[in-house]
Amino acid sequence: MKPCRTWLMMCWCLLLVACGSTGNRTKQFKDSDSQSEPENSPAMLNVKMGVAYFERNDYDTALEKLKRALEHNPKLAIAHSAIATVYASMNAQIDAERHYELSVRYAPNDPTILNNYGTFLCQQGKPLEAIKYYQQTLANPFYKTPETVHENIGVCLMKADDYVQAEDHFRQALALNPNSTISLYNMVIVSAGKGEGMKARAFIQRLEGLTVLDERVLKVAYQVEKKMGNERAAQSYLAQLRKLKKS
Incomplete structure (x- = not known):
């Protein structure tokens, strides 16, 4: 299982809260203050609208709003991270990576920004590069x-065939x-891959206590x-698997 778009939406929501502030601001932004965007500023409002349109699968309008946000503040990391995810969903990977790189450039210590870029890199088949950004995320005690970052690292390590560290x-x-x-x-x-049937069974039983087993687990x-x-x-x-396939 991979971190999905819903998780990225949650990350963006956390960022939107963190970036919100009060007071008037000038049109010129420095690298040090470009992330202190007021919540009701044109840039932040366009980011929020862009995320909302993205959630509705209206990618074109989402791009329009996020581009407008970047016109207001070209160094706003959350806008770069958001537009990168839209581009990735449209399979425009070059544009996606460019904006993810910009998001990290303008917010190099923001754990959510780092985590989002790590997720993109992992999905692009670059697990070892992704883990570097995940480790930076974990280094932030707040x-x-x-x-979720440990899970992301585990998934990437499995892609790199390192099941010991993944576990x-x-x-x-x-x-x-x-x-x-x-x-x-x-x-x-x-556990199943290592031939540890008893352990695999125990984890399956724990899953059964939490959710309905899907086709893969069955x-x-x-x-x-x-x-x-x-x-x-x-x-x-x-029998459960056959019933699920029929439904």
């Missing part, structure tokens, strides 16, 4: 959801949030029980 990060995520379905799912995959659960010789449990998962 970042509110470090468990460590998923366990760290679960230590922070024992009910994380993303980490539990990936621990099922890691397939793994069937295979795990089959290999362990528990035919009754295997057939139960197979």
Whole structure:
């Protein structure tokens, strides 16, 4: 499972709150103050509208609003991060990467900006580069959801075929949030891949207590029980899988 667009929306919401402030501002921005944009300024209002249109899958209008935000403040990192995600969703990867790089340039210590760029790099098949930005995110003690960053690192490490370190990060995520379905799912995959049937079963059971198992988990659960010789449990998962496919 990968961090999805919903997660990016949450990141943007956090940034919108953090960037909000009061008072009048001049039209000229310095690198040091370009992120202190008032919440009701033209730049921030256009960012909010751009995000809203993006959530409705109206990419063209989202781009229009976000470009307008950058006209008001060309160094506003949240606007660059937001427009980068829109471009990525439109498969305009060159434009996406350019704006992600700008977002990091203008807010090099903002953990949410760093995390967003890391997610993009991981999705582009650059896991080791992505992990560098994720580690910078974790280095910020005030970042509110470090468990999601551990999950992101784990996913990237799996792409790099480093299942040992991936498992460590998923366990760290679960230590922070024992009910994380993303980490539990990936621990099922890691454990099953290592042939640790009992561990995989335990994580599957924890998932069952939190959510309805999807097709991917049901397939793994069937295979795990089959290999362990528990035919009754295997057939139960197979029946659930068939029922799910029919619905």
